[in-house]
Amino acid sequence: MxxxxxxxxxxxxxxxxxxxxxxxxxxxxxxxxxxxxxxxxxxxxxxxxxxxxxxxxxxxxxxxxxxxxxxxxxxxxxxxxxxxxxxxxxxxxxxxxxxxxxxxxxxxxxxxxxxxxxxxxxxxxxxxxxxxxxxxxxxxxxxxxxxxxxxxxxxxxxxxxxxxxxxxxRHSLPAPGKGTRLLAVGMMRAAAKLGSYKLIAQTLALLPDSYMLDIAGDGPARPQVEAAMAPLRGRIRYLGALDADALEHAYSNAAALIWPGLDEAFGMSYLEAQAHGLPVIAQDRPGVRDVLYPRDYPSVNEGAKGLAALALSPAPAAQDIRAYITAHHxxxxxxxxxxxxxxxxxxx
Missing domain, CATH: 3.40.50.2000 (Glycogen Phosphorylase B;)
Structure with missing residues (x-):
């Protein structure tokens, strides 16, 4: 052919x-x-x-x-x-x-x-x-x-x-994640990306101080992102823009991906995170829901409160998430x- x-x-x-x-x-x-x-x-x-x-x-x-x-x-x-x-x-x-x-x-x-x-x-x-x-x-x-x-x-x-x-x-799955920190992956540009970062900051403020966050990404809106995260000093670690290998390492050392998904077509980071077995903290938005492991996600109107509740809820088993990605994505x-x-x- x-x-x-x-x-x-x-x-x-x-x-x-x-x-x-x-x-x-x-x-x-x-x-x-x-x-x-x-x-x-x-x-x-x-x-x-x-x-x-x-x-x-x-x-x-x-x-x-x-x-x-x-x-x-x-x-x-x-x-x-x-x-x-x-x-x-x-x-x-x-x-x-x-x-x-x-x-x-x-x-x-x-x-x-x-x-x-x-x-x-x-x-x-x-x-x-x-x-x-x-x-x-x-x-x-x-x-x-x-x-x-x-x-x-x-x-x-x-x-x-x-x-x-x-x-x-890819034909097969990467190594499963085994970390304890939340991970956000997104370029620091455009209104939608900045909006997701602001919503992450609001969500983290509602969670116990034990919830720490790594941010993979960089861009012209980094000062605004840092300003939004300023009240959470000590709980945030900036990883900068990562190449493919470094990003794989970040996923493998995370406990969950948090990315609300404002104005996302579908978001490859959701698939990458789930391939490592990571649960996703996101909103129920068009496009986003097409790539997420089936579970109850908060509606768009629930904002940070809904995302915090999802973060605190029992996560699906990593092997189930990885099996879902293998079968479909x-x-x-x-x-x-x-x-x-x-x-x-x-x-x-």
């Missing part, structure tokens, strides 16, 4: 790390795990974060110019399907639907989203392109229930929708889901 892969927001070989790049890399690894040969069809980044109509027109022209050589590459390689990861109104797939039609092969989309409220606004051209990509897909893999609702509401007849659970790009499980979707599209 030979497949074309494309990630319009950020290609998997981009030099700057990010969650989106990691997910693209993970999807390619999962496709290869199921035995496919995967070609990166293009590294064109179509992102327009400013709503600039001129920039959108330029990117659409660049994509059009690339089409003949990509179509020819597809004929030479004998691609059996095209797979696009993360097409949305700020970074639509301007290539895949046209190439798929030209080659007469199935078009599959992973984490495609619809945002019809953007039609007519500064992202109108891109929002229409994102809608066209969703309409063109034979199969759409959705990552969260929130995405599924919009996709199915406007889906063309005969389109298949499959739940691809967010997953870690590791690379082999993702490969099985992707293989099923390709089979629905007639690719085996």
């Amino acid at each position: 030979r497949l074309a892969f494309y990630a319009p927001l950020k290609p998997p070989d981009h030099p700057v790390p990010s969650g989106d790049r990691a997910m693209a890399q993970g999807i390619m690894a999962a496709l290869e795990h199921m035995g496919a040969h995967v070609d990166l069809a293009s590294d064109l980044r179509s992102r327009d974060g400013a709503g600039d109509g001129h920039a959108q027109a330029q990117l659409m022209a660049q994509a059009k110019d690339l089409l003949p050589q990509i179509i020819e590459a597809g004929r030479t390689a004998d691609w059996q399907a095209w797979i696009t990861y993360h097409t949305y109104y700020k970074a639509p797939d301007l290539i895949g639907p046209t190439v798929s039609r030209a080659l007469d092969i199935p078009y599959l989309a992973i984490e495609a989203t619809r945002a019809r409220k953007r039609l007519g606004g500064p992202w109108d051209a891109f929002a229409r392109a994102a809608e066209d990509a969703c309409d063109a897909a034979d199969v759409v893999f959705y990552l969260t229930e929130r995405d599924r609702e919009a996709l199915t509401a406007y889906a063309p007849k005969g389109q298949h929708h499959i739940h691809l659970r967010p997953f870690l790009p 590791l690379l082999p499980a993702a490969a099985t889901t992707l293989s099923g979707g390709l089979a629905l599209a007639g690719v085996t």
